[in-house]
Amino acid sequence: MTATDFTPVASLIGGALIGASAVMLMVAKGRIAGVSGIAVRLLPPYADKELAGRLAFILGIIVAPLVVLLATGTAPVPTIEGSTALLALAGLLVGFGSVWGNGCTSGHGVCGLSRLSVRSLVATLTFMATAMANVFLTRHLL
Amino acid sequence: MSILVQFAIGLVFGLGLVIAGMSDPAKVLNFLDLGAIPTGGWDPSLAFVLGGAITVTFFGFKFVLRRAQPIFGGSFHLPTATDIDARIIAGPAIFGIGWGLAGFCPGPAFTALTTGGTPALIFVVAMLLGMGSARWLASRPVRLTPQAT
Numbered sequence: 001m002t003a004t005d006f007t008p009v010a011s012l013i014g015g016a017l018i019g020a021s022a023v024m025l026m027v028a029k030g031r032i033a034g035v036s037g038i039a040v041r042l043l044p045p046y047a048d049k050e051l052a053g054r055l056a057f058i059l060g061i062i063v064a065p066l067v068v069l070l071a072t073g074t075a076p077v078p079t080i081e082g083s084t085a086l087l088a089l090a091g092l093l094v095g096f097g098s099v100w101g102n103g104c105t106s107g108h109g110v111c112g113l114s115r116l117s118v119r120s121l122v123a124t125l126t127f128m129a130t131a132m133a134n135v136f137l138t139r140h141l142l
Numbered sequence: 143m144s145i146l147v148q149f150a151i152g153l154v155f156g157l158g159l160v161i162a163g164m165s166d167p168a169k170v171l172n173f174l175d176l177g178a179i180p181t182g183g184w185d186p187s188l189a190f191v192l193g194g195a196i197t198v199t200f201f202g203f204k205f206v207l208r209r210a211q212p213i214f215g216g217s218f219h220l221p222t223a224t225d226i227d228a229r230i231i232a233g234p235a236i237f238g239i240g241w242g243l244a245g246f247c248p249g250p251a252f253t254a255l256t257t258g259g260t261p262a263l264i265f266v267v268a269m270l271l272g273m274g275s276a277r278w279l280a281s282r283p284v285r286l287t288p289q290a291t
Contacts, residue, residue: 001175002168004185011187014162015194021155022195023202028147030212030219033155035248040273053148060152061252067153068160076160078254079168080261082244091251091265093240095272098248100280101233102221105247106155108234109192112221114199119223119230126231127238128174134242135174 001139002079022111029053034107035061036098097127144214156253162191165253167245174242233276240272 022033029050031038038054041047069075080087098104101123103112108127112120163169172178173188211217241247246254246265254262 001171001183003183004163004166004169004172004187006185007163007187008190011162011164011190012194014158014160014164015191015196016198017154017158017161018191019158019195019198019202021151021158022199023206024151024154025148026203026212026218027206027209028144028151028213030216032219032221033151035155035252036273039248039252039270040277043270043274043277052145056145056149057152057155058252060149060154061156061159061249062255064153064156064160064253065165065257067157075257076163076165078166078250078258078262080244080254080258080265081168082261084261084264087244087261087265088268090240090244090246091268092272092275093236093243094247094251094265095240095269095274096276097233097235097237097240097272099233099273099276101230101235101237102223103234104237104249105241106249110195110199111203113192114196114203115220117221117224119221119226122226123230123234127234127241130235130238131174131242132176134239135171136177138242139175140177 171245
């Protein structure tokens with residue numbers, strides 16, 4: 001594990017930007033900014049003609065660190081720990097679970113809670129609980 | 143025009159993730175690690191990300207949903223499901239286990255594609271595979287879970 005600093009101000013500002021993005025996607029396209037929902041619709045079969053817009057949204061997320069690099073001269077490098085097998089398993093679980101449950105941290109955690117959706121509250125409490133339980137298990141018990 | 147705007151909106155989302163520190167799985171895992179509270183290793187930053195995001199979205203949605211329709215036309219697509227079924231527990235439970243394993247949820251996984259090298263690519267490919275599988279399984283005519291009628 002890698003120690004990280006508590007960054008309340010930066011995290012609050014970053015969070016506000018995520019919220020601003022969700023509000024802009026709603027006013028522009030009338031869509032919930034749920035990354036898992038948008039990402040799964042990049043895969044065929046296609047139910048509507050919104051593929052290019054969805055691809056553009058995900059591309060915007062992908063290039064964000066490069067924009068930070070251009071603007072500040074340094075881009076934050078993610079600390080990714082774990083073997084290839086573990087990362088593949090984690091990816092499968094995250095992908096499967098988020099689509100099976102109709103949303104992830106953004107769709108349920110941000111947009112759903114903002115709409116006071118009980119379903120999203122149940123979803124958010126559930127994924128927070130299993131994620132915390134898993135980290136407790138792997139870091140403190142195993 | 144609509145495509146360019148959606149790119150810009152995605153960029154704001156990604157910048158938010160990077161500025162918030164959420165593009166780093168170590169920060170996410172240290173939030174999820176409640177067991178580190180006694181030793182001072184807990185990083186509560188993610189709660190501030192959610193707080194900031196929900197505050198803006200809560201008031202922002204109220205404001206923009208007064209419009210008759212979105213700027214680029216069509217209608218507002220708001221989720222209508224309200225039932226608490228097996229899927230709304232099982233899906234997030236599985237997602238959370240994966241989130242706790244690597245510290246990546248879908249948004250940050252995409253930001254890591256540019257700076258995270260091969261490990262990030264492996265995660266994203268596996269994630270897309272998982273997403274496709276879930277949609278395929280959900281679209282099968284014979285349901286594996288009880289559906290609300």
